[in-house]
Amino acid sequence: MQYQPGPYEAQAEVPAPADLAPGVAGEAHAALSWFDRVRALLVRTGLPPEPAVYDILWRYVRDEDHELSLAVDRAMAGDGLTISVVMALRETHLGQLTPAQVNQLIAEAHDQAEALGLRIQSGQTDLADYGRAIAVGGEKLAGPLDATALATLLEQLGAATASMQAANGRLMAELDQAAAETRALADRLIHAERAAVTDALTGVMNRRGIMAAIEKAQEEAQAAGTALALAVVDIDHFKRFNDRYGHAMGDDVLCFVARHLADRLARDGGLVGRLGGEEFVGVMPGVGLQAACGRIDRVRAELAGQVLRSAVDGSSMGRISFSAGVAEHRGGQSGDELIARADSALYTAKRLGRDRVVPDRS
Numbered sequence: 001m002q003y004q005p006g007p008y009e010a011q012a013e014v015p016a017p018a019d020l021a022p023g024v025a026g027e028a029h030a031a032l033s034w035f036d037r038v039r040a041l042l043v044r045t046g047l048p049p050e051p052a053v054y055d056i057l058w059r060y061v062r063d064e065d066h067e068l069s070l071a072v073d074r075a076m077a078g079d080g081l082t083i084s085v086v087m088a089l090r091e092t093h094l095g096q097l098t099p100a101q102v103n104q105l106i107a108e109a110h111d112q113a114e115a116l117g118l119r120i121q122s123g124q125t126d127l128a129d130y131g132r133a134i135a136v137g138g139e140k141l142a143g144p145l146d147a148t149a150l151a152t153l154l155e156q157l158g159a160a161t162a163s164m165q166a167a168n169g170r171l172m173a174e175l176d177q178a179a180a181e182t183r184a185l186a187d188r189l190i191h192a193e194r195a196a197v198t199d200a201l202t203g204v205m206n207r208r209g210i211m212a213a214i215e216k217a218q219e220e221a222q223a224a225g226t227a228l229a230l231a232v233v234d235i236d237h238f239k240r241f242n243d244r245y246g247h248a249m250g251d252d253v254l255c256f257v258a259r260h261l262a263d264r265l266a267r268d269g270g271l272v273g274r275l276g277g278e279e280f281v282g283v284m285p286g287v288g289l290q291a292a293c294g295r296i297d298r299v300r301a302e303l304a305g306q307v308l309r310s311a312v313d314g315s316s317m318g319r320i321s322f323s324a325g326v327a328e329h330r331g332g333q334s335g336d337e338l339i340a341r342a343d344s345a346l347y348t349a350k351r352l353g354r355d356r357v358v359p360d361r362s
Helices: 024-045 051-062 066-077 083-094 099-142 147-196 207-224 238-245 247-266 289-304 335-351
Strands: 228-235 271-276 279-285 307-309 316-319 322-328 357-359
Touching (some): 024 051, 051 066, 051 083, 066 083, 066 247, 099 147, 207 228, 207 279, 207 335, 228 238, 228 247, 228 335, 247 271, 247 289, 279 289, 289 322, 322 335, 335 357
Parallel strands (some): 322 357
Antiparallel strands (some): 228 279, 228 322, 271 279, 307 316
């Protein structure tokens, strides 16, 4: 969809970007328009032109994540967009840990490993002491002992055994605590890893996650000599829907379409991710071009056959359809190249009237 600038950006008086058009010239012109917007925001906010900052502003001006765009608007309308705010936005909306948080997790893991090592060393020392006590007692038992000496020895061995039992109890409790701490840290790491590849709004994979999944699927298809198809899906007339019903309803539609795609492609081992805005990608391992087109077309027809209704009053909001381009993996091509071929087919679908699936013919 075409981005509608927030109140802060509107003050920057940056020329509106040209509509994206097929071809290198059109893409280059559009990219320069987005760059002009980002540059104006860098100047106005005084933020450093670092990759993390540029990434947030690039996503903002393109409205790749509407929740992120709203958060940036709120930040700039409030206390301002600072580097700390940018890093917080990256963590919340992009699932990316700050360097400080990564260092904290590493430090915690190091501390846990060090503490566990000390606990084990303490247990080994206690065990060695007990072993020596048993050895000394054994030597004494081998010699002549009167009743008094035997009673003393048994008392000493009993005390050593009691001490060892207490030490074992402490060690077991400490090991249980260490295991609990390790599980908690592992859960945090898993959560951070999952958040890093998940789209905050729709719950499907984000661009980073789906690109990694595509590369893995390509490697597996190449190694096994199996087919792999990919579809780029774009919701038809999404900007019109947003303008009519509002961004909140638009977000609901994005979530609905994402779940519709994910649920149906997952039945046959497929994956879905959000490339940005209203554009999604579906990965179909083990599926050739023709079969993939048929699969996506069935998903499209099922979606187009549903009437969306308002949860407030039940009124009809019409139907939602999508256009899609499908391409099949070729050996030696990157994930970006595969997406580009599917995207080219998507443009053809749009030119032909939308609400259709078009295969790559390149």
